[in-house]
Amino acid sequence: MQKNRLVAMSMALMPILVIAIFIGIPALMALAFSLGYTDGPNSMITLIAQNVVRADHGITFQVYSDLLKNHAFQQSLWVTVLVTLCSVFLILLIAWGLAIYMRFAHGWFVHIVSSIYLVPLFIPVVIASYALVTFWNANGYMSAMLVKLGITHFPGFSYTLVGIVIGQIWVNLPFAVLLLASGLQAVPDALIESARDVGASTLRILLAVILPLNMLPTVIVGTFTGIGVLGSFTIPYLIGPTAPNMLGVTMDQYYQSFNQPQQAEAMAVIVFILAAGLGAIYIWANIRSDRKAGAHL
Template sequence: MVIPKATRWRNFRRSGLAMLVASIPVIFIAIFVGIPALMAIAFSLGYTGGPNATISLLDQSLVSTDHGITFAVYAHLLGDASFRGDFWATIWVTLASVALIVAVGWSLALYLRFARGRLVHILSSLYLVPLFIPVVIASYAIVTFWNAHGYMSALVEDILHLPFDGFGYTLFGVVLGQLWVNIPFSVLLLASGLRNVPDALIESARDVGASFPTILLRIIVPLNMLPTIIVATFTGIGVLGSFTIPYLTGPNAPTLLGVTMARFFQAFNEPQQAAAMAVLVFILAAGLGAVYVWANVSSNRRGGAAQ
């Protein structure tokens, strides 16, 4: 069957228009995110010309190369004990935050899925409260609540007569802040996955004598592994690049890399070092993103095999 020329031209115009509309977000991201990101990477590797010429004038410890690339900026950072402390503090806070958020999210999601009563309806609304409170206000509230002279300190000292220094301006205080901010997303996603587990499957397991821990480990957790990985990876990426919570609730040293980057850029006038830190954070976040992509691909393959 021969397609008329007019029809082919019309189909070509439609497909071209559809491709143009679909490419607008890609073009927008490439211009306002992609190109500046590439220039920042090049800046951290010693390229100080072109678009980086202006920012290079501000750097007090500029490393420049006319030919090839240099890793001198990264070598200087990795050789700095203060930066290594900030780097490992960021790793620790990220791992602790992810573990705590996944644990609390799973606990609340399981309770909302299997419990009955009025308290379930109350909790189903309360865990969404952090979505409507600005992070700045929540951070100040956390510091006030957990500080050495805050409410919890006074409560422990008055009732138990024990000294309590609190968690304000500590790395664990940052973890608590991350828990507050990220718990709505984690519970929403995990509870949605638990609702998709068929009741018939759970009742069948109970009929053959399976206990709830067995049902949880053999049925519920495997069926909700993808939502768990999504919560863990997205939370980890968010914590790696966070600024407000560690800036307001964390200690002066060590700090998370988001705060360290801002200090190097604004206070120390060393934007090249800040760009190198941003590249390191991007590498860590890309690793978590790779885990997310792998989990999605594996899930799609299992779904296709099951069909």
């Protein structure tokens, strides 16, 4: 029995060690580098990097202070937050609409919709990004269609922040609809029919019955989508403007083009803090849901 436990522990320990060695330790060293620790594993990158801030004793927040005073970084930070909020809001709005339609509508068109919304899952993000650029470009497919209708001036959404939001909706919508639709399927028809019997309107049923029962899936979709958008790189890089752009692209510019890895790692820490805030909302929602479930039991 003891031997079997040791074997089981060793098998479970292997992925933990892999994560710790290849992800955990480098992440901690990057954090230390952003705080001015330039010795040890950070000594080599310190030799070739520019604008390195060294902490003579302990740690320093000089890198973060300089970044927060940098106007270009401030723009990128606000753009990241704005694009994330807009993307999450629109994805939740569209996903809720599609999920409700597929839950309560009937007919052949519902089956078509339930198949079409899954298409982005099977298209690589790079391919989808190039397709969106071609479609929404000022000289692209949409522009050609509008010319046929007599509209000769179409600025296009490619290489704009609006284009980034469109790309994020395309990529994240299937996951959102899947989760919300599964939550709506779990709502008993008896509850909805009972609400209708007492005279509740459709809007009242949605706000008082359906939405409260699907609050946890909604929070999951919002937080996971927000975390994904915060750290996205491919869509902002291919569809977004040159400047200001999201922090994922800005980090790459600082790391490769400007040869300032310390500043890039500080930006990564800031993105992690923002994502951790969304993760805290997710944890709070789960704890609240578990408490409600325990209270009902």
